[in-house]
Every structure is written in structure tokens, then in C-alpha cells.
Amino acid sequence: MKNNTHNFSAGPAIIPADVLEEVKNEFLNFNKIGSSIIEISHRDKIFVDIAEKAAASARRLLNVPDEYKIIFLQGGATLQFSMIPMNFATKLVPSYADIGSWSSKAMKEATKICEVKVCTSAKINNYTSIKDISDWSIASDSAYVHYCKNETIQGIRINSDPNFDVPSFVDMSSCIFSENLDISKYDFIYACAQKNFGAAGITLIIIKDDLLEKSNPALPNMLNYKSHFEQSSMLNTPNTFGWYLAGKIFDWYERLGGISEMEKLSIQKSSLLYNIIDSSDFYLNPVNPKQRSRCNVVFTIADEKLEKKFVDEADSEGLKYLKGHRSVGGMRASIYNAMKLSSVEALASFMEEFEKKYG
């Protein structure tokens, strides 16, 4: 905890204090080379070692099978909304699940590039409940199925791995590294860094080998996955600081016991808040209880007029950035891996006290 504050920001989000301390201590003179890590060439062996080590750690942490490649790109998760259809929707029509704001944005971007089919939509219930993944209407000739596993804004998640007959493309920006996954069930995973592995401006891609071969060769290199892979994600100057920081966070995960420990903590932290929400009619969460996000806990207050007071009073007690996304209102506590249990306990006590005072 820094300055007695608890940072519940949805992203860019909290970074482990130990990692920030490490970065601070070595920043001005990295490994006694006489300069910082952001002042040397990305082709220098010092940086290449850092980059390769980070990719290897991500592979180990997520148990990524050999037949998948790891690529680091720029352009955030949002660039993937266009790159995916540009590369893989050249012949067949892809299917998109409309299950929250980010899935929906990805789908809208794809419609600028190709025709899309909607395989399921939760829009009608305001993205509070999603049809079981096995009941989605996916045409057997779909180019791929795209969805977002954890909808950061609505606080709803897909709680199982896919089992489609066509390739699965999944945005895991706000849940990657927070739960065990069977990567072999996915064909393409992407995630921006600024929630669970560092600073904005670097995106992790996990792509199955056969897709690399299918990526559209007519595209400019910067938009083509195979070109990025062939140049070891250094087709141009990468975000060296973001890559270095990601490696530090992966090391931190490994020191703490890896993804299983993160998952346990994530369940413990989110349950604490959902138990308070469910224990009376004061706080409300509209999401199907089986599909509630473990990383972004959204809630409202039955007496809507109290919400501004809640956010303001919480802020003055050091519980920061609890205001819900501007498109949905209410409150949102983003409790990614770096968020300590003690910070969530501080929020839980505040919620109980607030209810006693105004309920």
C-alpha cells in the first residue's frame, strides 16, 4: 500500500508495490550498465535477454503448450479488434458473442472489415446473464468465434473454457493470469497489460501455430501476425519499458506461487465483496451469480442518491477509483492480482460501516 491508499482502478491499474520498488531501485543504473533500461537498444543482448525471459515466464505461468507462440505487440487490446478479422476473416464469416461492452466493441470494429454473425447476445438483459457457451449458435463454417472472457465494465465473466468446432479467439485483458486455464482449448488469446501485467502499451498474444500460417500475407507487416512472430515481436522498436515491467510482474507471480495462488486469492477477494452485497437489500449486483467477475466487482445502492456519497466518502478514506464506468454508473471495485486482500478487507469494512450509517 502506498500513502495509505487502496487503488481500485480498472486500468491502468495497481502494480505490486514490491515490483515498483525494484524498478525504482534499478532504474537509473540498470545492472550497473550506466543507463536505464529504456535508454538502450532493443537489439542489445541485455534487452533481448529480458524480453526472452519474460516470454518464457508467461509460457510457464500459463502452461502454454509448445504448439502455441507468444507475441508481444503494441496498439493495446483495441488493435486486436481489427487485426483479428483482417488476418483471419478473409474467406469465411466469423461469429461474435455480444456479451458486454468490450465484446460489442470488438464486433463493431470487425463489421468495418467483414460480415459477422452474432452467435449469442446478452444485450437484451443488459449484459447481466450469458447463455451457456455450449448453447451459442455457431455456424460450423465460421472463420472463428470471438468473445471477451471477463467483461471489465459489466463485471460478468465466462466461467468455462470453450469447446467449439471452430477456432476460439478470446479477449482476456482483464482476467489473464488470475485463473488457471486449459490453453489447449483456445486458438488465440490476447490481453492488454495495464490490468494484470504492467503498463499500458504492450499486448500479449498467444496464438496457435496453424493460425500463424493462415494470417493474411497481403497485409502490411505491422498488421500481420506471422511477420511479428518472425521478427521475434521486434518488427519495429517495441515498448521496451512495458516488456521489462511485464517480466518483473511475471517473476513476482512465480515468487508468490503462480496462477493457482492468484486464482485462490481472486476467489477470496471477490467472495468477500459479493457476500456483503448479497447480505442485505442495501447493495445490489444484477449479474447472474454463477457468472460474476472475480476481477471487477460492480454494485449499485438501492437508494441511488447515496452512490455519490459512497464514492466521495470512500475516496476520502483512501479507497480510490470506485466510481463505475461512465457508460453504466454505480460502483466498481477492480481487484486484480496486485490488489492485496487487506485492501479488499478495508473496502469491505467501509461498505459495512456505510450501510450501518445510511441503511
Ligand SMILES: Cc1ncc(COP(=O)(O)O)c(C=O)c1O
Ligand atoms: C476486456 C477489455 N478489452 C479491451 C480493452 C481495451 O484495451 P486497450 O485500451 O489496451 O486497447 C479493455 C480496456 O479496459 C478491456 O477491459
